[in-house]
Amino acid sequence: MHAGYQQRNGYLGIATNEGLDCSVGRELILTQLEVSDLYGENDWEKAEIDAVLEVVQDLFYPVRKMFYADTDELKARYKKEFVDVQGPKYCGFLEKLLKANNGGDGFFVGSKVSLADIVVFAAVGDALGDKSRDYYLDHKEPKLKALIERIRAIPQINTWLQTRPKTEL
Template sequence: MPTYKLTYFNAKARAETARFIFAVAGQEYEDNRLKREEWPELKKTMPFGQVPLLEIDGKPLAHSGAINRTLARRFKLYGDNESEAAEIDQVCECLVDLGLAMRNYFHEKDVARKENILKELLETEASKHFKFLLNLLEANYGGNGFYVGNRLSLADLDAATYLTDMVARVPGLKVTEPKLLAHVNRILETPALSQWLKKRPQTPF
């Protein structure tokens, strides 16, 4: 049985999709949450100077996308064939773009520029990405099931944390599109995930 250790800060952000995968797979893992004061020293030992880092039997793997895809492959959450895997990637990349738009806001220090980024996010940028996601969701069984195929995949789990945990960090931003919301709720209500949501550490983001 392989061992899994996921290292990240005490936050959801770039590690939560991997935690969702572990929850759904029923896989034990070490959820190693760093204290801020530990980071400067530990950073020097990280392959890319950043987290998340997943160790499988002690072998390190960095970059959240690589981590998520590796876990999804292992736990059969990466579609049933190459074409479905590509469609799953497409949803995840769409979420990466949405995440980039939001991270520009989180990381901006200049007050005026931050306000402008927020305005753009609320007025155009976020809804553009929500619409892309809706198109992808609706293309599969009218949007009443999963993003890809007829079972849960990495795409659904990634969307579920982005459209809740990440969106909640942007003041005034809400997903209002009924099908996107219904999908997120369906996913979060699966027993393994609703259990994880109840027991996961409460963190601001």
């Protein structure tokens, strides 16, 4: 697909192909990843990656509630619920999915890094795993912690972590 790209409303990406517009969402991004080898080598691996991505998406529902609550009281309540209940629950789900592949000693899918590993690192190991933030998620899952460290050790990721701009999340 040869597509032009533009933004509407300053944030929504639109791909244009043969006069038709399509919002640039998850499916288009995943289609582009198929060209690389980050989105699995076959349909089964893609389905396994999708399962991990769905858990991460579910993990971020309570995070959004915490960030966008109307009052400080609600934010504090949602934060406590996230740190004490929701975060550990979803990290447990991720640990179980990780252990299903090679006992959890490698990656979520197959024998090499995939989109699933990178997304979990970005969400659990980076955004929610930053001890300097008040919503730090101190998960206890050993295989998940080891995966996060393996991904952090990838030279390109480590370099980015050292040089990127600081953001709230």
